[in-house]
Amino acid sequence: MSEPVDTPEPDERRTEPAGLVLSAISGLRQTIPAVIAMVFVLRDQGHWLLAAVPLALVLLGASVLVAWLQWHRLTYRVGAEDIRVESGVLSRAARSVPYERIQDVSLEQGPLARLFGLVEVRFETGAGGKDELKLAYLMEAEGERLREVVRERKDDAAAEAGDAEAGAGEPAAEVLFAMAPRRLVTFGLFEFSLAVVAVVAGAVQQFDFILPFDPWDFDEWQERLAGPGSWLSGLGRTAQIVGGIIAAGSLLLLGFATGLVRTVLRDWGFTLERTAKGFRRRRGLLTRTDVVMPAHRVQALAFGTGILRRRFGWHGLKFVSLAQDAGASSHDVAPFARWHELEPIARAAGFAMPTEDLDWHRAGARYRIDSALLAGVIAGGIALAVLVALSATGAASPLLALIPLAIALPLAAWQWFLWRFERHTLDEAQVYARHGWLAPRTDVASRVKLHSAEIAQGPIARRRGYATLHLGLAGGKLAIEGIPLARAQELRAAILHSITAQDFSRIN
Amino acid sequence: MDESDAPTPLHPNHVKAMRVATLIASVPFVIGALVLEVAGLLPTGVFIVPVLLAAVLIVIRVPRRRYMARGYVMGEDRLRVVRGLWFRSDTVVPFGRVQHIDVHQGPLERAYGLATLTLHTAGSHNASVSLPGLADADARAMRETIRAQIRRDTM
Numbered sequence: 245m246s247e248p249v250d251t252p253e254p255d256e257r258r259t260e261p262a263g264l265v266l267s268a269i270s271g272l273r274q275t276i277p278a279v280i281a282m283v284f285v286l287r288d289q290g291h292w293l294l295a296a297v298p299l300a301l302v303l304l305g306a307s308v309l310v311a312w313l314q315w316h317r318l319t320y321r322v323g324a325e326d327i328r329v330e331s332g333v334l335s336r337a338a339r340s341v342p343y344e345r346i347q348d349v350s351l352e353q354g355p356l357a358r359l360f361g362l363v364e365v366r367f368e369t370g371a372g373g374k375d376e377l378k379l380a381y382l383m384e385a386e387g388e389r390l391r392e393v394v395r396e397r398k399d400d401a402a403a404e405a406g407d408a409e410a411g412a413g414e415p416a417a418e419v420l421f422a423m424a425p426r427r428l429v430t431f432g433l434f435e436f437s438l439a440v441v442a443v444v445a446g447a448v449q450q451f452d453f454i455l456p457f458d459p460w461d462f463d464e465w466q467e468r469l470a471g472p473g474s475w476l477s478g479l480g481r482t483a484q485i486v487g488g489i490i491a492a493g494s495l496l497l498l499g500f501a502t503g504l505v506r507t508v509l510r511d512w513g514f515t516l517e518r519t520a521k522g523f524r525r526r527r528g529l530l531t532r533t534d535v536v537m538p539a540h541r542v543q544a545l546a547f548g549t550g551i552l553r554r555r556f557g558w559h560g561l562k563f564v565s566l567a568q569d570a571g572a573s574s575h576d577v578a579p580f581a582r583w584h585e586l587e588p589i590a591r592a593a594g595f596a597m598p599t600e601d602l603d604w605h606r607a608g609a610r611y612r613i614d615s616a617l618l619a620g621v622i623a624g625g626i627a628l629a630v631l632v633a634l635s636a637t638g639a640a641s642p643l644l645a646l647i648p649l650a651i652a653l654p655l656a657a658w659q660w661f662l663w664r665f666e667r668h669t670l671d672e673a674q675v676y677a678r679h680g681w682l683a684p685r686t687d688v689a690s691r692v693k694l695h696s697a698e699i700a701q702g703p704i705a706r707r708r709g710y711a712t713l714h715l716g717l718a719g720g721k722l723a724i725e726g727i728p729l730a731r732a733q734e735l736r737a738a739i740l741h742s743i744t745a746q747d748f749s750r751i752n
Numbered sequence: 753m754d755e756s757d758a759p760t761p762l763h764p765n766h767v768k769a770m771r772v773a774t775l776i777a778s779v780p781f782v783i784g785a786l787v788l789e790v791a792g793l794l795p796t797g798v799f800i801v802p803v804l805l806a807a808v809l810i811v812i813r814v815p816r817r818r819y820m821a822r823g824y825v826m827g828e829d830r831l832r833v834v835r836g837l838w839f840r841s842d843t844v845v846p847f848g849r850v851q852h853i854d855v856h857q858g859p860l861e862r863a864y865g866l867a868t869l870t871l872h873t874a875g876s877h878n879a880s881v882s883l884p885g886l887a888d889a890d891a892r893a894m895r896e897t898i899r900a901q902i903r904r905d906t907m
Binding site for chain 1: 841844846874875876879
C-alpha cells in the first residue's frame with residue numbers, strides 16, 4: 245500500500261497496513277456468493293464468462309477500496325488516561341475508553357493473521373458485543389505493548405483507589421491449569437454433537453436448487469427405490485436392520501468426530517496462568533486467543549458438568565464477569581478438569597469452593613409438587629384435546645391420547661430429581677446455588693458483589709407461600725427458586741446487610 | 753428497614769394518570785367493536801357490550817388495584833420497590849450499587865405533576881428498577897438523597 249498523504253500526528257497511530265491483505269481476502273470471500281448467484285442467473289446466456297469476470301473484479305476492487313478508506317480514516321491514540329479511536333469514512337466517530345473501565349485486553353489471531361504475524365486487539369469494557377473497542381489488525385508486538393500499557397495504567401489507577409489486591413507482589417506467572425492433548429481428546433469425546441447434521445440439512449435446504457433432484461420430494465425417492473435403487477428394498481429384513489445399525493453407527497461416529505474436532509480446534513494448548521494482576525488464558529489451534537482477566541473483576545464462579553461426565557468425575561469452571569468471551573457471557577477457565585484441580589483456580593480468584601459440609605437447603609416441597617402438578621395439568625389438557633380431536637375425526641386411534649399423559653410421568657419424576665438435587669446456601673462471604681439436571685451447575689457468587697435483591701411471587705406461589713429470590717449479578721443471572729417466603733426474606737436481609745456494608749467502587 | 757415496614761403509597765394522582773392511559777389504550781378496541789357492530793354481522797350488542805364492559809373494568813378498577821399493590825420504602829441506605837397484582841415483586845436496591853439515576857416525566861405524568869424514578873444497577877437482572885407515580889418534587893428529592901449517598905460512599 246502507498247504511504248498516506250497526510251501523516252498522522254506523532255502519537256496517533258494507524259493499524260497495520262498488512263491487515264488490508266486480510267480484509268481483501270475476506271472481501272473476496274464475501275463476493276463469492278454474489279458471483280455464484282450471477283453465474284447461476286446468466287448460465288443459459290452465451291458468453292456469460294465475459295460478464296462474470298469483470299463483475300467479480302469490480303466487486304473485489306470496491307471492497308478493497310472501502311477497506312483501504314476505512315483503514316486510512318481510522319487512527320488510535322494511547323493517551324494518559326484513555327485510549328482514543330477515531331474512525332469512519334463518511335460519518336466520523338471518536339471514541340474514548342478510560343483505562344479504569346477496561347475489563348481486559350484480548351488478543352485474537354486467525355490462521356491467516358498468524359501467517360502475517362498480526363493480531364486483533366479487543367478491549368473488553370462490559371459494553372458487550374458490537375460496542376466493544378476493537379483494533380484489527382496490529383503487529384503482535386504492538387498488541388503486547390498495548391496490553392502492557394493498559395495494565396500499567398490501570399494498576400496506577402487501582403493503586404490510587406486503594407485496591408486491595410492479594411497477589412500484587414507475585415513475580416512470575418504461575419500455570420493454574422493446562423490441558424494436555426490426551427485430556428483434550430477425552431474432553432472432545434464428551435462434547436458429542438450432532439450440530440453438523442443440522443448444518444448439512446440446513447445447507448441442503450438452502451442450496452437444493454443446485455442438486456440434480458428434489459431431496460424433499462417423497463414420491464421421487466420412492467421412484468428411485470423402485471427404479472435403480474430397487475436392490476435396496478429387495479435385500480430383505482436382516483440386511484435392512486444391518487443397514488439401520490450402520491446408519492445409526494455412522495451418525496454416532498459423526499457426532500463424536502464433530503465434538504472432537506471442534507474441541508481440539510478451540511481448546512488446543514489451553515493454558516490458564518495466574519499473572520501479577522489477573523488471569524491469562526491462551527487457547528486455540530488455528531485461531532489463537534490470548535485473554536487477560538483482572539482477578540478482582542470476577543463476579544462469580546460457575547461450576548458446570550454434564551449428566552454423563554459427572555459420573556466420570558469431570559467438571560468445568562467459568563468466571564462470570566461483565567466482560568464477554570467470544571460471544572459467551574462467561575469466561576471458560578477450566579473447561580474439563582478434576583474437582584481438585586479447580587480449587588487453586590477458585591482460590592486465586594478469591595473464592596471458596598462449594599463443599600458438602602455447608603448448610604445446604606432445598607427448595608420447598610410445595611414448589612416442586614405444584615410444578616409437577618402443573619406439568620400434569622398441561623399434559624392432561626393436551627391429552628384431552630387429542631382425545632376429543634381423534635374421536636371426532638377418526639383419523640387415528642384415540643388411544644394415542646395416552647402419549648401426552650405418559651410424558652407427564654417423567655416430568656413429575658424430573659421435579660422429584662430437582663427437589664433432591666437443587667440446593668442453595670449462604671456463608672459469611674458467598675451465595676451458593678445448584679441448578680439443573682442434564683447440565684448441572686453450581687453458581688458461587690460473592691455476597692458483596694451483588695447489586696440488588698428481588699423477591700418475586702406468582703399467583704400460585706403467593707397462595708402456597710413460596711417465592712423466588714433473584715439476585716442482581718453483573719454479567720450473569722443468579723436466582724434461587726421456590727424457597728419458602730420466610731427463607732427468602734431471611735436470605736435477602738443477610739445479603740443486603742453485606743452489600744450495604746461495603747461500597748462497590750472499592751471492590752470493583 | 754424491616755420486611756414489616758408498610759410500604760409508602762404512591763401519589764393518588766397516579767391512579768388518575770393510569771386511568772387516562774388505559775382509557776387512551778382502549779379507544780382503538782372500542783372503535784373496532786363499533787365498526788363491527790355497524791357492519792351488523794351478528795345480533796346487536798355481541799361486540800360492543802363485552803368490549804365496553806372490559807374497558808370499564810380496566811379503566812376504573814384495575815388502576816385502583818394496581819395502585820394499591822404498589823409502594824416503596826425509602827431506607828437509610830436502600831430503596832425497596834413493591835409492585836405487581838398477580839406477579840408480585842419486591843425489589844431492594846442498595847444505594848451503594850446504583851450506577852446512575854433517571855427522573856422521567858411523560859406528558860401525562862407532567863399533567864398530573866408526577867414523575868418516574870429509575871435506578872440503574874450493574875446487575876444483569878434488575879438492570880433498571882423504576883418507581884412510577886411519585887410526586888415530581890418527591891422524585892427529585894429522592895434522587896438528591898440517593899446521589900448524596902453514592903457520593904459519600906465513594907469518598
